[in-house]
Structures are given as structure tokens and as C-alpha cells.
Amino acid sequence: METGALEVITMRKIKYFASELSPKMDGMRVRVAGWATRIRDLGNIVFIRVRDREGEFQIICKKGEVDDSLLKLAKKITPASAIIAEGILRIAKNKEGFEIVPEKLYGNIADSPLPIDIFQETTELDKRIDYRTLDLRILKHNAIFRIKSIIANAFREYLLKNGFVEIHTPAIGLYVAEGGANVFEVKYFDKKAYLRQSPQIYKQLMTGALEKVFEVGPAFRAEPSYTIRHLTEFISLDVEMAWIRDIEDLLDLLEDILIHIFKRLDESGRKFFNILGVEPPKIPKKPFPVMSYREALMILNNEGVRLEGKDIPQTGEKVLWKFAKENYDSDFLFITDYPWEIRPFYAMKYEKIDNRLEYTPTKSMDLLYRGMEIVTGGQREHRYDVLKRQIIEKGLRPEAFGYYLDMFRFGMPPHGGFAIGLDRLTMMILNLSNLREAVLYPRDPNRLEP
Amino acid sequence: METGALEVITMRKIKYFASELSPKMDGMRVRVAGWATRIRDLGNIVFIRVRDREGEFQIICKKGEVDDSLLKLAKKITPASAIIAEGILRIAKNKEGFEIVPEKLYGNIADSPLPIDIFQETTELDKRIDYRTLDLRILKHNAIFRIKSIIANAFREYLLKNGFVEIHTPAIGLYVAEGGANVFEVKYFDKKAYLRQSPQIYKQLMTGALEKVFEVGPAFRAEPSYTIRHLTEFISLDVEMAWIRDIEDLLDLLEDILIHIFKRLDESGRKFFNILGVEPPKIPKKPFPVMSYREALMILNNEGVRLEGKDIPQTGEKVLWKFAKENYDSDFLFITDYPWEIRPFYAMKYEKIDNRLEYTPTKSMDLLYRGMEIVTGGQREHRYDVLKRQIIEKGLRPEAFGYYLDMFRFGMPPHGGFAIGLDRLTMMILNLSNLREAVLYPRDPNRLEP
Numbered sequence: 001m002e003t004g005a006l007e008v009i010t011m012r013k014i015k016y017f018a019s020e021l022s023p024k025m026d027g028m029r030v031r032v033a034g035w036a037t038r039i040r041d042l043g044n045i046v047f048i049r050v051r052d053r054e055g056e057f058q059i060i061c062k063k064g065e066v067d068d069s070l071l072k073l074a075k076k077i078t079p080a081s082a083i084i085a086e087g088i089l090r091i092a093k094n095k096e097g098f099e100i101v102p103e104k105l106y107g108n109i110a111d112s113p114l115p116i117d118i119f120q121e122t123t124e125l126d127k128r129i130d131y132r133t134l135d136l137r138i139l140k141h142n143a144i145f146r147i148k149s150i151i152a153n154a155f156r157e158y159l160l161k162n163g164f165v166e167i168h169t170p171a172i173g174l175y176v177a178e179g180g181a182n183v184f185e186v187k188y189f190d191k192k193a194y195l196r197q198s199p200q201i202y203k204q205l206m207t208g209a210l211e212k213v214f215e216v217g218p219a220f221r222a223e224p225s226y227t228i229r230h231l232t233e234f235i236s237l238d239v240e241m242a243w244i245r246d247i248e249d250l251l252d253l254l255e256d257i258l259i260h261i262f263k264r265l266d267e268s269g270r271k272f273f274n275i276l277g278v279e280p281p282k283i284p285k286k287p288f289p290v291m292s293y294r295e296a297l298m299i300l301n302n303e304g305v306r307l308e309g310k311d312i313p314q315t316g317e318k319v320l321w322k323f324a325k326e327n328y329d330s331d332f333l334f335i336t337d338y339p340w341e342i343r344p345f346y347a348m349k350y351e352k353i354d355n356r357l358e359y360t361p362t363k364s365m366d367l368l369y370r371g372m373e374i375v376t377g378g379q380r381e382h383r384y385d386v387l388k389r390q391i392i393e394k395g396l397r398p399e400a401f402g403y404y405l406d407m408f409r410f411g412m413p414p415h416g417g418f419a420i421g422l423d424r425l426t427m428m429i430l431n432l433s434n435l436r437e438a439v440l441y442p443r444d445p446n447r448l449e450p
Numbered sequence: 451m452e453t454g455a456l457e458v459i460t461m462r463k464i465k466y467f468a469s470e471l472s473p474k475m476d477g478m479r480v481r482v483a484g485w486a487t488r489i490r491d492l493g494n495i496v497f498i499r500v501r502d503r504e505g506e507f508q509i510i511c512k513k514g515e516v517d518d519s520l521l522k523l524a525k526k527i528t529p530a531s532a533i534i535a536e537g538i539l540r541i542a543k544n545k546e547g548f549e550i551v552p553e554k555l556y557g558n559i560a561d562s563p564l565p566i567d568i569f570q571e572t573t574e575l576d577k578r579i580d581y582r583t584l585d586l587r588i589l590k591h592n593a594i595f596r597i598k599s600i601i602a603n604a605f606r607e608y609l610l611k612n613g614f615v616e617i618h619t620p621a622i623g624l625y626v627a628e629g630g631a632n633v634f635e636v637k638y639f640d641k642k643a644y645l646r647q648s649p650q651i652y653k654q655l656m657t658g659a660l661e662k663v664f665e666v667g668p669a670f671r672a673e674p675s676y677t678i679r680h681l682t683e684f685i686s687l688d689v690e691m692a693w694i695r696d697i698e699d700l701l702d703l704l705e706d707i708l709i710h711i712f713k714r715l716d717e718s719g720r721k722f723f724n725i726l727g728v729e730p731p732k733i734p735k736k737p738f739p740v741m742s743y744r745e746a747l748m749i750l751n752n753e754g755v756r757l758e759g760k761d762i763p764q765t766g767e768k769v770l771w772k773f774a775k776e777n778y779d780s781d782f783l784f785i786t787d788y789p790w791e792i793r794p795f796y797a798m799k800y801e802k803i804d805n806r807l808e809y810t811p812t813k814s815m816d817l818l819y820r821g822m823e824i825v826t827g828g829q830r831e832h833r834y835d836v837l838k839r840q841i842i843e844k845g846l847r848p849e850a851f852g853y854y855l856d857m858f859r860f861g862m863p864p865h866g867g868f869a870i871g872l873d874r875l876t877m878m879i880l881n882l883s884n885l886r887e888a889v890l891y892p893r894d895p896n897r898l899e900p
Contacts, residue, residue, distance in 0.1 A: 082861040110861040136659030149616040166599040209586030403900035411532040411560040450853035
């Protein structure tokens with residue numbers, strides 16, 4: 001139900017946020033807006049606490065001081081109602097702080113009862129996601145997405161300052177870059193198409209012209225499993241660079257990007273870490289510790305951790321984190337040289353293979369942060385003949401890679417890159433227990449709405 | 451075919467771009483890279499012109515001056531081959547400028563003949579897209595995407611500086627916000643899902659908590675038609691803001707965003723406009739001219755332009771541009787108050803309706819730029835009862851909007867926003883004749899690869 005009207009524009013500023021208001025503005029005319037939390041109706045006087053994304057303030061409607069119609073409206077307001085008030089800010093009489101005496105008041109009155117608790121964190125995550133709008137009026141939950149916005153921007157900022165070009169490549173296509181099983185099919189007119197598992201193929205192709213590129217966008221994996229760290233749709237921060245000499249160049253760039261992100265969080269994110277009651281992470285120092293897959297296996301073996309096939313299990317990642325923490329005081333740990341068997345067809349193999357190894361190492365790397373894989377990347381095979389051979393070796397058909405593969409006949413540069421999982425990075429920086437807490441509207445096998 | 455090797459890291463800098471090289475660096479050791487264009491083999495001396503994304507330079511391999519193996523390699527190089535050279539930059543002996551004498555040389559030799567012309571713009575667009583990597587080695591084509599990167603960043607930069615939060619909302623979902631016909635279906639495990647036509651529903655929901663939000667991401671329309679200004683996948687720059695008083699607030703914000711984008715293009719884009727031979731657009735001034743749909747119809751009627759149903763046809767948009775140009779010296783023109791019949795269910799209707807009108811006007815707007823619709827937006831209906839009624843009025847089922855509609859029971863603020871078509875804006879700023887020129891890998895009913 002909507003009451004009141006505010007159609008006439010009388011002020012230049014659309015609204016003052018709670019954080020912009022102060023007793024120093026005593027006597028000033030302001031437009032404020034937010035959502036009612038507590039309403040105290042004392043008969044001839046109604047106090048309305050209003051919360052916006054930046055904080056809280058109070059509106060006071062007192063008989064004689066405001067028009068009777070406003071007092072009447074104020075009495076109808078329920079928790080979670082949207083409120084707009086235009087009026088005078090004044091220092092509160094009987095206490096510190098200030099209050100707003102409205103000359104105009106507007107309310108979009110919320111139904112009662114509310115489906116979730118907007119005062120305490122008692123609601124289970126699933127229901128919070130159903131009503132994300134209400135959920136994010138809790139400043140602690142809101143703060144997660146303020147942090148995420150800072151991370152995404154810091155990522156781009158670093159790359160744009162360092163000669164990278166932002167690209168936008170298609171989400172619908174024919175190529176299945178990361179392997180065949182976990183891909184979503186799209187009905188594309190009378191054809192079959194697929195949602196990208198990554199922008200891998202396109203960012204690679206672009207190193208052949210734009211040289212240094214990045215892309216921020218969604219990626220899709222049709223994983224039927226439900227875990228706290230996987231979703232079927234996620235935001236991938238993708239980077240790809242031509243002319244690299246070695247994966248060292250990639251580690252170097254990734255370190256610089258992450259240091260920049262952590263600096264920006266330190267500068268602009270403190271307020272949100274405080275709201276969340278989370279210690280802001282220390283700005284990491286270069287170089288991050290690095291170990292090869294082989295070294296990682298030795299540590300895991302000592303600790304009695306068994307592999308899942310050739311994959312390091314999640315428990316293993318935690319063990320390695322502990323090792324990095326104890327030995328290098330680092331939350332970050334690079335693992336390099338993964339076996340060809342568990343990397344995609346485009347991963348570059350090492351030329352000289354250590355005969356003692358039972359697998360073919362690739363010029364690849366993952367970055368673990370606090371025991372969670374948040375980045376994966378490596379040098380890509382740029383030689384046409386070798387790439388074609390590797391496609392076949394993986395049991396794929398070269399013809400299925402059409403123009404992508406063909407382009408490698410015309411001077412593709414040595415190149416490599418990586419993808420940072422934005423959602424995971426946000427989750428781990430904030431010590432959240434489920435990836436869904438860091439995603440506004442998560443998608444998993446059971447969830448397609450809201 | 452790959453020849454030469456450059457595995458040892460001897461330099462800190464991965465490469466110098468052509469634009470960073472100058473005769474002042476005479477005697478300096480550099481690492482350069484790019485693609486061969488012209489190769490002149492004079493027997494004991496080979497000149498290789500190399501182009502990177504920033505310009506050109508020359509490598510000289512002379513018997514006695516370089517190792518014989520390098521001279522041998524140089525002789526194998528074909529146009530479009532990827533070249534890396536580490537060596538000494540020196541002032542050229544017989545002419546102005548400089549040349550690079552390699553100590554190490556690497557080549558990924560391109561096949562001949564090349565599928566497209568990399569020297570002149572003789573290749574038709576379709577084939578250029580097939581071989582985008584080669585195509586973008588032509589600096590004129592490359593420049594389009596440098597401009598696009600500047601536009602996308604300027605958009606975000608303005609909003610982040612003005613209190614907007616970046617959000618990431620799902621591309622796969624159940625809701626069909628913009629009408630039912632042109633939506634792509636996704637096989638989502640054992641369910642049916644859809645690709646978003648816009649992030650409309652999610653950005654609206656987020657005004658109820660984050661207040662001011664924006665999103666940059668793909669949107670999908672299953673339009674079976676082939677035109678020079680439609681694609682099935684495009685990048686949408688979405689903005690949504692709570693507490694607006696009127697669509698005036700939206701026009702105001704949109705003007706500021708565009709002025710900022712044009713300023714940034716003026717500061718950072720001149721080089722690329724020069725390469726393209728395109729006049730950089732003048733920075734527009736506020737306010738942009740505004741006319742209502744009714745006024746637009748009067749002008750179109752005078753000019754003998756017929757509507758397509760209630761839609762203004764493309765020819766009509768050109769007529770209106772001419773009008774704006776002649777009367778206001780503006781490339782921009784706002785058209786407001788479109789009929790309810792041609793806007794989506796969430797458009798807000800005017801309360802007081804002029805009885806002379808044969809349609810119900812909405813608080814909506816489009817922005818035309820040089821006669822092309824590049825932005826669409828408006829105030830959204832935020833009152834639960836009215837919104838539900840409007841869904842029914844459009845022949846849709848309220849139950850199909852589940853949590854979205856339900857959320858409006860709990861204090862949604864008055865809000866509105868708009869979506870800028872990044873591809874179209876780029877196209878129109880650069881006077882390109884086909885939207886596909888401004889999209890790396892366009893998607894239309896006939897094209898799914900590369």
C-alpha cells in the first residue's frame with residue numbers, strides 16, 4: 001500500500017544517505033529515504049527509525065509540529081516499509097544526535113509479518129536468498145556485496161593501468177573448451193549451442209591481436225553436485241597475455257593484481273570489514289610461496305592425505321595452506337606443474353620431462369588462498385601441430401574447434417593467463433562458510449529463482 | 451611451425467610496445483614482439499617489419515652481425531608470423547628511425563596464403579569475423595575495441611564515484627521479464643530455464659537494499675531476424691536507482707554518465723579516432739533535448755513517416771535526429787512517455803492521463819544518438835497491487851514472477867533505471883555501418899562461431 005505523494009521536485013539532491021547526516025546540519029532541509037525498522041507510536045508523537053544502506057536515522061512526527069495527515073500516515077508504517085521524508089534536520093531535544101521533522105512523508109507500507117528476520121541473523125541462508133532484498137537491508141549482509149564491488153573494480157583498475165584491454169566475448173557458442181560433460185545446452189533456433197564454461201578460447205584468440213586482455217563475466221558449469229564451494233554460474237575474472245616467457249610471468253602478474261586488490265580493500269573496505277566483524281586481510285608481499293605439484297604430493301603423503309585420482313582433495317588444500325602459513329606466514333600458495341591428465345587440452349606440456357615422474361607436467365598453476373583454489377591458469381599451447389595433437393590426445397575432435405584451432409596456423413604468440421573466481425575470492429576474504437553468501441542470486445541444481 | 455627458443459628470462463620487462471621505442475634508446479637492450487608484415491630478403495641481410503597493437507618497427511638480420519642461425523630463421527619468416535626478438539635497439543644507418551639487431555629471435559611461422567588481407571581493408575566483414583585475430587592486427591580494426599574498452603570503463607568509473615554499487619546477477623533463470631517470445635531456452639538438468647533478456651528484475655530488486663546499482667553483462671534475445679543493428683547476444687550497461695522522484699532524475703543521471711564517457715574518449719581515445727579517421731565526437735552539454743512520444747509523432751506525421759504499430763521505425767528515428775540536429779545542434783534526443791502498449795509490464799503509467807491521448811503514456815524514455823536508440827529506461831512500478839495488475843494486463847501470469855513479485859509486498863522503493871547498449875554506443879560513436887564491426891564475436895541466427 002502506498003501513501004503520501006512526493007511528485008514535485010524541490011531539491012537538487014535525490015537523497016542524503018544516513019552517513020551524510022549529522023547534527024552539524026541543524027536547521028537544514030533534507031530529503032532522506034530508507035526502510036523503517038522500529039516504530040514507536042506514543043499517540044500524539046510517532047518515532048520512526050529508518051535504515052538505509054549506510055546507517056540509521058530517526059524521523060519524528062509530533063502533533064502540531066507536522067501536518068495531521070503526516071501523523072496519520074506515520075501511524076500506518078510497519079517494519080520494512082520504504083520511507084521518503086523531506087523536511088528539516090534538527091538536533092534532538094532530549095538526547096544526543098539529530099532527528100528529522102518531515103514536511104512531506106511518503107511510505108510504501110510493507111505487509112506483516114515479514115518472511116525473514118531483518119534485525120537478527122536468525123534466518124537460514126536458503127530463505128535469505130529467497131528474499132535477498134530484505135536480507136541485504138541487514139548491513140552485515142549488505143557489506144559483503146560492497147566488498148565484492150571493490151574487488152571487481154580493483155581487478156580492472158590494475159589491468160587497465162597496465163596496458164590490458166577489456167574485452168567482451170560471447171557466452172553462447174559451439175566450442176566446449178574445458179571438457180565435455182558439464183556444459184549447459186541452449187536451444188539456438190533450430191541448432192544446439194552451449195553456454196561457455198569459460199571465455200578461454202576467445203581470450204586466447206585475442207592475445208593474437210590485442211596482446212593483453214581481460215574479461216569480467218559469467219561462466220557456467222553444469223555440475224549436478226551441491227557443495228558449499230560450487231555453483232552452476234559464477235563470475236570469472238579472466239586475464240590473458242601474449243609473449244610470456246614462462247609461467248613466472250603469470251605468477252608475477254597475478255601477485256601484482258592481488259596486492260592491488262588487497263590495497264584497495266584496505267583503503268576503501270575498512271568500514272565494511274568493521275560491520276562484518278572480520279579482520280581485514282593483510283596486504284600480501286611478493287613473492288608468494290610456490291611449490292610444484294610434486295612437492296605438494298610429498299607434503300600430502302607425509303600427512304597421510306590421499307589424492308582423488310590425480311586431484312588434490314579439499315582436505316589436502318587445507319593441509320597445504322597450513323604448511324604455507326607455518327613455513328612462509330602466507331595465506332597464499334602457488335602450486336605449479338600439474339599433470340597433463342588433469343588439465344585441459346590447451347595446457348602446455350614441459351619440453352623436458354623428468355624421467356622419475358609418473359606423469360607429464362604442464363606449465364600450469366593454481367593459486368590457493370586460505371586453502372581454497374581461487375585461481376587457475378597457465379601457459380597455453382600456441383603451436384598448431386602440438387595443439388591439434390593434444391586435442392586428439394584428450395579424445396576430442398579437432399573439427400569441433402573450427403576457427404579456434406585454425407587460427408593457430410597464422411602466428412599465434414606464446415601466451416598464457418588465468419581466471420580468478422570473484423565469488424570465491426570474496427567468500428575467502430570474508431571467511432564466509434558458503435559461496436552462496438557471496439552471490440546475490442546463486443544458481444545450483446536446485447535453485448533457479450529468484 | 452615454431453623456431454628459435456627464448457626460455458631464459460633475461461629482462462624484467464616482458465616487451466616494449468612499438469609506441470615505447472624511439473631512437474633515443476640507441477644502444478639499449480630491448481625485448482620486442484609482434485607480427486611480421488613485410489619481409490625483405492637481400493641474401494646476406496633480411497629486414498623484417500613487425501607490427502604490434504601499438505605500431506610498427508623493424509628488425510634487421512645481417513650476416514656477421516647476427517648469429518647465422520638467426521639469419522636462417524629470419525629467411526623462413528612469413529607475413530603474420532609471431533616474432534619475438536631480444537636485442538639491441540640502434541639508430542638506423544641510412545635513414546631516420548631505428549632498428550633492432552636481435553641476439554635472440556623466435557618465430558611462430560604463419561601458413562601461407564593468409565585467409566584474409568592484413569594490409570588493406572578488402573576483406574568482407576563475415577570473413578573478418580571468422581579470423582578476428584588476424585583482422586584485429588589491422589590497427590584500424592583494433593582501434594574499435596580500444597575505444598569500446600574506454601567506454602565500458604568510463605561508464606563504471608562515473609557510477610562508482612557517485613555511490614553506485616556494482617552487482618552481478620544471474621544469466622540463467624526462470625523469469626522472462628521483457629515478454630515471452632524472444633527468449634533462449636536452456637536445458638538445466640531436468641528443468642527448463644531461460645537466458646536473461648536483461649538483468650531487469652534483479653537490478654530492480656537490488657534497489658530495495660543497495661539503492662544505487664549497476665551491472666555490466668551479457669543479455670540475450672532470440673530474434674530470428676538479421677539486421678545491421680541487432681544481435682542475439684549483446685553487452686548491456688545497466689543502471690538502477692532507488693528513491694527517484696520522476697524520470698527527470700534518470701535523464702539527469704544518464705546525461706552525466708554520457709558526458710563522462712565522452713570526456714574520457716576525448717582524453718584517452720584521440721589516438722584511436724585518428725587511426726580510424728573518425729572525428730572524435732564533441733562532448734555533449736546538459737540538458738539534452740527532450741520530446742514526448744506525442745511530440746515525436748507530430749513531427750513524424752509532418753514528415754510523412756508511418757509508425758510500425760505504435761513503434762517508431764528506424765527511418766523515423768533518423769528524421770527525429772535531423773530535427774534535433776537542426777533545432778538543438780544535438781546528436782542526442784530523449785523521447786519520453788511511450789505508450790503502455792509498447793513497454794514492458796514493469797513500466798510505470800502516469801497517474802493523470804490526458805484524455806486527448808489514444809494511449810496510456812508511461813514514465814519511460816529512450817535516448818536516440820545519431821538516430822539510433824542506444825538507451826531505454828524509465829520509472830518502474832513499485833506498488834505491489836498495481837504491478838500485479840499490470841502483469842495480468844500484459845497477459846502474463848503473476849505466479850510466473852514468484853519471488854520477484856512477492857518482494858514488492860515488503861517495501862520496494864520508488865525506483866527507475868536504464869540500459870545502455872555498449873555495442874550500439876560504440877558503433878554509433880565510430881560511425882560504423884554494422885553492429886558486428888563493434889562486437890568481437892557476434893552472435894546472430896546464422897552465426898555461432900568462432
